[in-house]
Amino acid sequence: MSKIKDPKLASKGHLQIEWAQKHMPVLAQIKERFNKEKPFKGTTLGACLHVTKETGVLIETFLASGAKITLCGSNPLSTQDEVAAALVEEGANVFAWRGQTTKQYYWCVDKTLDSNPLITLDDGADLVSTLHNKRPEALQKTKGGTEETTTGVQRLRAMEKAGALKYPIIAVNDAYTKHLFDNRYGTGQSTLDGILRATNILFAGKNFVVCGYGWCGRGIAMRAQGMGANVIVTEVNPTRALEAAMSGYQVMPIAKAAAVGDIFVTATGNTGIIRKEHMQKMKDGAILANSGHFNDEIKPEHLEEIATSRRNIRPNLDEYTLKNGNKLYLLAEGRLVNLVAAEGHPSEVMDMSFANQALCVEHILKAEKMQPKVYGVPKKIDETVARLKLNAMRMQIDNLTSEQKRYLLTWESGTT
Numbered sequence: 001m002s003k004i005k006d007p008k009l010a011s012k013g014h015l016q017i018e019w020a021q022k023h024m025p026v027l028a029q030i031k032e033r034f035n036k037e038k039p040f041k042g043t044t045l046g047a048c049l050h051v052t053k054e055t056g057v058l059i060e061t062f063l064a065s066g067a068k069i070t071l072c073g074s075n076p077l078s079t080q081d082e083v084a085a086a087l088v089e090e091g092a093n094v095f096a097w098r099g100q101t102t103k104q105y106y107w108c109v110d111k112t113l114d115s116n117p118l119i120t121l122d123d124g125a126d127l128v129s130t131l132h133n134k135r136p137e138a139l140q141k142t143k144g145g146t147e148e149t150t151t152g153v154q155r156l157r158a159m160e161k162a163g164a165l166k167y168p169i170i171a172v173n174d175a176y177t178k179h180l181f182d183n184r185y186g187t188g189q190s191t192l193d194g195i196l197r198a199t200n201i202l203f204a205g206k207n208f209v210v211c212g213y214g215w216c217g218r219g220i221a222m223r224a225q226g227m228g229a230n231v232i233v234t235e236v237n238p239t240r241a242l243e244a245a246m247s248g249y250q251v252m253p254i255a256k257a258a259a260v261g262d263i264f265v266t267a268t269g270n271t272g273i274i275r276k277e278h279m280q281k282m283k284d285g286a287i288l289a290n291s292g293h294f295n296d297e298i299k300p301e302h303l304e305e306i307a308t309s310r311r312n313i314r315p316n317l318d319e320y321t322l323k324n325g326n327k328l329y330l331l332a333e334g335r336l337v338n339l340v341a342a343e344g345h346p347s348e349v350m351d352m353s354f355a356n357q358a359l360c361v362e363h364i365l366k367a368e369k370m371q372p373k374v375y376g377v378p379k380k381i382d383e384t385v386a387r388l389k390l391n392a393m394r395m396q397i398d399n400l401t402s403e404q405k406r407y408l409l410t411w412e413s414g415t416t
């Protein structure tokens, strides 16, 4: 049972997934093993992930392992309808289409939970929080789950602290082979891709304001600078602000940046970063985009409040005319610009993120004792993913000699 936009899109979806698969060699190796060993035979998995071609490759990996999988999208606007159709044809249950209302979005989350998943895979923690809030009776039967993104991990840690979390979760985002690459290089490249597809503007010479200099912000700033923009960073964390300054960016509060920026991108995982008092100071023509998980960083309702009119100019680009006559441009309705206006991260980085997902779900399946708390990714899994990726990239590294191994464990030898 599924609900998607149009089953006839399946053939296009298969080609998309095939193209992603070509660039996901680590996951391909895992799929090959899963296909032989069938570790998930008969296991029910429930996933709330952006339905992209890369997610398609992950779902195929689980299908090859013998799992029964139900998938919903983790954002109302990020589903690639052709991928959803292809996955249904391959045997997954999919409840996802692009352009959902919030009510439809949660209906799909509920349908996914109807499959009684033994293990949940989440991106943003909506699946886990809905399960906890609405179906407490099902919690005991849930063995564990994984979480893909920073915001989801933050919510789950808050649940753990409040004693509300009832089953173990592995924070996939915390793996080095996830956030160092996916959040930084993936978000860096795909955020710029989303802004370009929506606007086709020139970055060179523009004042490009990045709100939040975390893993995503670092990537966005680096890539914007690479295209000739003058990057300005806003932060609340003094160490990260200092890091931004020493990386060659201007650092200032948003209240000041608001008046000088041409393009604004939020990536904080926090709420209310760009508010009406900032919008009112902005230059005519300023462009606003969000790459953080929720559409909460730039308040669209603040834009509505201070605007006299709104027009859609082209896909994913809305113009708001303010009372002072200035026009501001909001991309992708303030939702994840890289997934709504572009295609999300390149397959090469999702290869590592989803290899971690696949191996962590297997770890949970095989684990005997896990407590209801948020776990990091086992070091062995993180290192395995790094080694497999290096091999796939045909790169070799050195091995420690026995003298070096000994040396690293001693304290006696110093200056010679």
Ligand SMILES: NC(=O)c1ccc[n+]([C@@H]2O[C@H](COP(=O)([O-])OP(=O)(O)OC[C@H]3O[C@@H](n4cnc5c(N)ncnc54)[C@H](O)[C@@H]3O)[C@@H](O)[C@H]2O)c1
Binding pocket: 149, 150, 151, 152, 179, 182, 183, 187, 211, 212, 213, 214, 215, 216, 217, 234, 235, 236, 237, 240, 267, 268, 269, 270, 273, 291, 292, 293, 294, 336, 337, 338, 339, 344, 345
């Ligand atoms: N677009 C995507 O595809 C994608 C990919 C990965 C993560 N994310 C999301 O992006 C967001 C950021 O993730 P991250 O891994 O970079 O997190 P992070 O914790 O590494 O960085 C967030 C940064 O924002 C800063 N910050 C918080 N409040 C702020 C404020 N009011 N003003 C300025 N800076 C502020 C924090 O100090 C921190 O340095 C999260 O919501 C995450 O889920 C999106």
